[in-house]
Amino acid sequence: MNIRFGRLEDVESILLIYNQGIEDRIATLEVEKKDMEYMTKWFNGHTERYRVFIAENGGEVIGWASLHPYSHRCAYSGVGEISVYVRRDWRGKGVGQKLLSALEEFAKEQGFHKLVLGTFPFNELGQGLYRKMGFYEVGTFKKHGQLDGKWVDVMWMEKLLL
Ligand SMILES: CC(C)(COP(=O)(O)OP(=O)(O)OC[C@H]1O[C@@H](n2cnc3c(N)ncnc32)[C@H](O)[C@@H]1OP(=O)(O)O)[C@@H](O)C(=O)NCCC(=O)NCCS
Known part of the structure; x- marks a missing residue:
């Protein structure tokens, strides 16, 4: 397995993996599957x-x-927010750790002093990954969003890179 920067031709695979995360209802408040137009715009929003x-x-x-x-x-400008999504058949096999290690290295080089993320308290694998990578809980917004008509809490976590 190797980690590299994304390219425009990866967008179709990125979309497939994101839509799996949406379907599984453990990663995001989004409930409608996304399309290529949405994901291409999202990808092109990542610059510098x-x-x-x-x-x-x-x-x-x-x-x-x-x-x-x-x-x-x-x-x-020194605070970066992150997202991580692993294809269903590859979860729990160390891919998330490798992705976050590479991202963190790059973030340090770019002068970020902190990474933050929002996660559902019930996303056990996500919590496992973030805690293993040195993130800790900052606090939890109660009833922060609706998922299929039910309130969900959103926990914020951070890691200082200094
Ligand atoms: C959450 C996610 C990104 C984690 O990535 P991953 O590749 O599955 O995680 P890893 O295999 O790198 O696991 C990292 C650590 O989590 C812990 N872990 C593994 N399985 C676990 C489980 N079932 N429950 C809790 N913690 C677990 C372990 O400490 C593991 O490290 P170790 O195997 O060296 O002990 C991935 O599972 C995923 O894409 N899930 C769906 C989308 C999602 O939830 N994204 C995050 C949104 S906040």
Whole structure:
């Protein structure tokens, strides 16, 4: 398995993996599957310090991670927000760890001092990954969003890179 920057031709695989995350109802408040137009726009929104990372095995994309702005205010330019999605058949096999390690290395080089993310408290594999990578809980927004008509809490986690 190797980790590299994403390319436009990866968008179809990125979309497939993201839609699996949406279907599984453990990763995001999104409930409608996305299409190529949406995902291409999303991909093209990553420029300069903000990048998409791809885990590739035997020429196949098996996971991705993204580093995107936490806030567009200059005061927060050192804080990056992240997302990670691994293809269903590859979860729990170390792909998330490899993606986050590469992302973190890049983020340090780019002068970020902190990474943050929002996750559902019931996403056990996600929690396992983030805690293993040194993230800790900042706090939990209660009833922060609706998922299929039910309130869900969203936990924020962070990791200082300094
Ligand atoms: C969450 C996700 C990104 C994690 O990536 P992954 O490749 O599956 O995770 P890894 O295999 O790298 O596991 C990392 C650590 O989590 C822990 N872990 C593994 N299985 C676990 C489980 N069933 N429950 C809790 N923790 C677990 C372990 O500490 C593991 O490290 P170790 O195997 O060296 O001990 C991935 O499962 C995924 O894409 N899930 C669906 C989408 C999603 O939830 N994205 C995150 C949104 S916040």
